[in-house]
Amino acid sequence: MRITPEPTMRRLPHYLHFLKRQMENGVEKISSTIIAQALSLDSTQVRKDLEYTGVKGKPKTGFFVKELINAILEFLTWTTRRDAFVVGAGNLGSAMLGYNRFRDYGLHFVAAFDSDESKIGTKIYDTPIFSIDKIPSMAQQMQITVGVLTVPAQAAQEVADLLIKGGIKAIWNFAPTYIKAPKEVVIENHQFTESLAALTRKMVEVDFHLLKKE
Amino acid sequence: MRITPEPTMRRLPHYLHFLKRQMENGVEKISSTIIAQALSLDSTQVRKDLEYTGVKGKPKTGFFVKELINAILEFLTWTTRRDAFVVGAGNLGSAMLGYNRFRDYGLHFVAAFDSDESKIGTKIYDTPIFSIDKIPSMAQQMQITVGVLTVPAQAAQEVADLLIKGGIKAIWNFAPTYIKAPKEVVIENHQFTESLAALTRKMVEVDFHLLKKE
DNA sequence: CAAATATGAAGAAAATTTTCTCTAAAAACA
DNA sequence: TGTTTTTAGAGAAAATTTTCTTCATATTTG
Missing domain, CATH: 3.40.50.720 (NAD(P)-binding Rossmann-like Domain)
Structure with a gap:
């Protein structure tokens, strides 16, 4: 068991949320490309993150949504009380x-x-x-x-x-x-x-960098 | 204006909180070593973080608490409504x-x-x-x-x-x-x-790594 | 059945962030 | 006054995280 990168742990619940909604809509298989697109992430990153949970995908097919959801739930130990x-x-x-x-x-x-x-x-x-x-x-x-x-x-x-x-x-x-x-x-x-510090500081930096580009 | 690392932005409010309490206790000058110790961080990291706010410290003296507080408040734009x-x-x-x-x-x-x-x-x-x-x-x-x-x-x-x-x-x-x-x-x-994902996953990983060491 | 295409896996490279090392300056002390 | 100690600052090194490349494989299409 290698330790999981902090950013990976934080992204997993977002995959989970998205996947649950996909399952509700009847989607059975999904590719990392689609997940990445939906969450505005890089597909390689999605794959690397999912790798930690232990699931395996199939080329051209992707991952089984249900399997993926269970893997993430298990990985985060959210199935145990x-x-x-x-x-x-x-x-x-x-x-x-x-x-x-x-x-x-x-x-x-x-x-x-x-x-x-x-x-x-x-x-x-x-x-x-x-x-x-x-x-x-x-x-x-x-x-x-x-x-x-x-x-x-x-x-x-x-x-x-x-x-x-x-x-x-x-x-x-x-x-x-x-x-x-x-x-x-x-x-x-x-x-x-x-997070408020990050928010207020970014407001200044975004303003500044947008200004610079003009 | 270079962009500020996310982790730096997130640590700044903690320095602020600590510094405010120090000021309440009448502390006027403080070194990065002391701040680091109090917040369980590395002193170099504290210095690097504070550098972003623009304050300058003096060797052997450290930083002026009041000056530092103001610099952080300004940097985070917490003085503007x-x-x-x-x-x-x-x-x-x-x-x-x-x-x-x-x-x-x-x-x-x-x-x-x-x-x-x-x-x-x-x-x-x-x-x-x-x-x-x-x-x-x-x-x-x-x-x-x-x-x-x-x-x-x-x-x-x-x-x-x-x-x-x-x-x-x-x-x-x-x-x-x-x-x-x-x-x-x-x-x-x-x-x-x-953060709940990080919490629950870390619980497993901490358990595992403590076990391994025994 | 063969070629084209999309995809995951694995590893390399790049970028980012943290930690380490060294130097110079200021203060304390003999 | 000179020596020692503490500390900030700057840059290098290390660690971590993200992005890029390549490759093999499964599916689709002609």
């Missing part, structure tokens, strides 16, 4: 709890946590809210593997430590700060500031 | 509208849009909701530069087209699908599926 805690029941945390589609990816939110006393004991979209300090024991007992962090930056490390104490395997971090963790714990940052 | 539309007033859209901190980055949500009749005419966190078909005219009239897309995948392209028709300069896309747009329109994808 993972129980998760959501920590921070604010705007974003609530939005996460309300988005049912995460189950399509194997992610099940079984409990949420907040420091706000008034929220504890209530439910958000059927998920019960507990006190932050219950995290370690409950995570251990319920065999939670993923922690979703939707707390303010200053609380992030503290909460992450509680999750790690509870034996969590991965943290999906939405707080605008890096988190330190032992190397066996996967930290996946998903920060708005990162 | 940008008016934005939020399209899709569901869970995520509402969460976006409720998160005031975007103003720290110059982003102001001035209106939101939804196809749900019952939402039109109401407000979410003080932002009024309009009908989707009002997008082009209102965007043009209000000189909107950024569109935030928090609609389901199947509606994404259609809504993007409306925003582009309204003369928008950039789209921040949260829908789990790629969007096609003319090259002068910046598309920044911020998709949950991408």
Whole structure:
């Protein structure tokens, strides 16, 4: 097992999404050329990415859509259930709890946590809210593997430590700060500031380069 | 003006966040070594990244914190106001509208849009909701530069087209699908599926590589 | 049945990004 | 004042990722 390039991992869900729609439309076979065209990518890149999942295509025919979908799902381990805690029941945390589609990816939110006393004991979209300090024991007992962090930056490390104490395997971090963790714990940052920075900076650079060309 | 590497753009907000906290604590000067240590990065990389913003450091002294903060803010154009539309007033859209901190980055949500009749005419966190078909005219009239897309995948392209028709300069896309747009329109994808894919796949690969080492 | 064509596979090349190395400058200290 | 230490800056090297080439193979067409 060689490690998968980060960009490849990030493109796979897009193939998956496109392929699912193709299958809905009755398409049974598809070539990397078609996929590349639809997603504005290079066909070689598509092939290289798909290679990681282990599927084989046939010259002139391409890939079987159903086979490809299953290969990607398996590769991303989205066919196996993972129980998760959501920590921070604010705007974003609530939005996460309300988005049912995460189950399509194997992610099940079984409990949420907040420091706000008034929220504890209530439910958000059927998920019960507990006190932050219950995290370690409950995570251990319920065999939670993923922690979703939707707390303010200053609380992030503290909460992450509680999750790690509870034996969590991965943290999906939405707080605008890096988190330190032992190397066996996967930290996946998903920060708005990162992509907003890219967005605003690109706006300037696009303007500049378009101007230059004239 | 050379174009900025994507990873550099994404790291800059993290430096900014760290530097702001340092300034709060009264720190006036800081070295790339210290920044690197705090964020678990390589000090050369920190220097290379900061170089793009145009600041100069002094050997043995490092950088002036305040100067550095301003340089990053300027570089990311976060000191200039940008008016934005939020399209899709569901869970995520509402969460976006409720998160005031975007103003720290110059982003102001001035209106939101939804196809749900019952939402039109109401407000979410003080932002009024309009009908989707009002997008082009209102965007043009209000000189909107950024569109935030928090609609389901199947509606994404259609809504993007409306925003582009309204003369928008950039789209921040949260829908789990790629969007096609003319090259002068910046598309920044911020998709949950991408980072979830990376998270779940890494969980397997980390397990495997730790096992191998034993 | 043969030729043309589209396609995946594999590896090479190019581009991009990160890391390493060295040098010079500034500060600290003897 | 001279020596040592720390640090930024510049460029080279390494690693990673993307793109290009070539080739073999399956399908289609004449």
